[in-house]
Amino acid sequence: MSSRKIATIRRPYRDDPPPRRDLLDRRAFLTTTSINATRDCHNRCGFCYLSTDGLRIPYQCRDVDQVVSEVAADGQPYFVFTDNNLGSRPDYLRALCRGLRPLKKIWSAAVTLDVTDNPSLVREMALAGCTGVFVGFESLTDENITAARKKSPRAAEYARRVGVFHDHGVQVNGSFVLGFDHDRPDCFERLVDWIEGVRMESATYHVLTPYPGKPLFRQMEAEGRILHRDWERYNTAHVVFRPKHMTVEQLAAGYEYCYDRTFGHRCVWSRRPRDWRAVPAYLAMAYLYKKSNRLWPWLIRRRLTHWAWRPLLEASRLRHLRFRRRLGCTVADGSPVRAPVYAGV
Numbered sequence: 193m194s195s196r197k198i199a200t201i202r203r204p205y206r207d208d209p210p211p212r213r214d215l216l217d218r219r220a221f222l223t224t225t226s227i228n229a230t231r232d233c234h235n236r237c238g239f240c241y242l243s244t245d246g247l248r249i250p251y252q253c254r255d256v257d258q259v260v261s262e263v264a265a266d267g268q269p270y271f272v273f274t275d276n277n278l279g280s281r282p283d284y285l286r287a288l289c290r291g292l293r294p295l296k297k298i299w300s301a302a303v304t305l306d307v308t309d310n311p312s313l314v315r316e317m318a319l320a321g322c323t324g325v326f327v328g329f330e331s332l333t334d335e336n337i338t339a340a341r342k343k344s345p346r347a348a349e350y351a352r353r354v355g356v357f358h359d360h361g362v363q364v365n366g367s368f369v370l371g372f373d374h375d376r377p378d379c380f381e382r383l384v385d386w387i388e389g390v391r392m393e394s395a396t397y398h399v400l401t402p403y404p405g406k407p408l409f410r411q412m413e414a415e416g417r418i419l420h421r422d423w424e425r426y427n428t429a430h431v432v433f434r435p436k437h438m439t440v441e442q443l444a445a446g447y448e449y450c451y452d453r454t455f456g457h458r459c460v461w462s463r464r465p466r467d468w469r470a471v472p473a474y475l476a477m478a479y480l481y482k483k484s485n486r487l488w489p490w491l492i493r494r495r496l497t498h499w500a501w502r503p504l505l506e507a508s509r510l511r512h513l514r515f516r517r518r519l520g521c522t523v524a525d526g527s528p529v530r531a532p533v534y535a536g537v
């Protein structure tokens with residue numbers, strides 16, 4: 193490289209050069225198009241790294257044209273937005289979706305649940321190729337959400353809002369934090385029952401982790417609840433603090449229970465889509481995603497990821513294009529399309 197670029201979070205995001213994706217060995221990747229359109233988030237959840245003391249990230253959006261041309265240039269059928277929250281500015285997300293729609297690709301992104309405030313925005317996402325969202329629900333207990341300072345719909349609203357995504361053929365990967373101060377030992381079973389009941393396609397669990405430099409750490413330290421400073425285990429898979437209404441062992445076992453049950457065959461099957469035509473794609477995704485952990489390193493080492501995934505991605509994209517055509521024929525009043533076909537990515 194002839195010149196050196198130094199990116200900072202202060203200068204306009206649009207001035208950052210695109211990554212040299214052409215240097216990557218495509219055979220080892222599911223997709224080489226991982227891309228950010230925005231930076232920062234309108235929330236400041238107490239457990240998120242964005243609430244770290246002194247961290248000031250100015251909210252920025254890249255120009256829609258710039259994002260669209262970068263995605264088009266990489267030539268992949270599927271891409272993933274790695275933004276903290278692609279839905280912080282609904283007007284920007286709508287414009288971005290309109291820009292992406294002609295590309296006829298499929299994609300996924302992390303968004304907050306409030307993008308379902310207006311189902312027409314979810315419709316725009318689906319029409320632009322969105323097949324899956326990662327959503328931080330965090331907890332089914334409103335007091336936990338309030339304590340975490342997250343601006344989010346009430347838990348009683350969650351199921352209806354998951355339905356808004358499903359009505360538009362968008363799969364939901366819910367993210368949940370375990371061990372909040374209002375969690376009790378029965379919260380784990382209740383949570384997985386709920387996930388099963390709303391037929392959420394996938395879920396990710398995290399043990400609440402108070403990182404240094406965040407309000408949560410200060411609070412727990414003041415209360416004498418920090419167990420140790422072995423930073424290796426501050427990874428959201430280990431309990432590093434004393435929970436309020438359960439033992440350390442109960443929280444650790446609850447975390448294991450949530451994963452074991454959610455990705456057990458019975459629970460995977462009971463969460464299958466109601467439309468039988470969507471079931472094969474759902475099962476392919478469910479079994480390739482969390483139940484094939486040993487397969488992935490093998491595929492990556494042998495540079496076979498692209499070979500294994502490309503046909504599935506292409507089939508998903510073609511199926512989604514058919515779905516989009518049907519969705520585009522409906523009025524934009526939030527009415528669901530009958531029998532949505534999930535893309536399976």
Ligand code: SF4
Nearest residue numbers: 233235236237240276
């Ligand atoms: S909504 Fe997500 S990205 Fe935004 S502050 Fe909360 S945890 Fe962080």
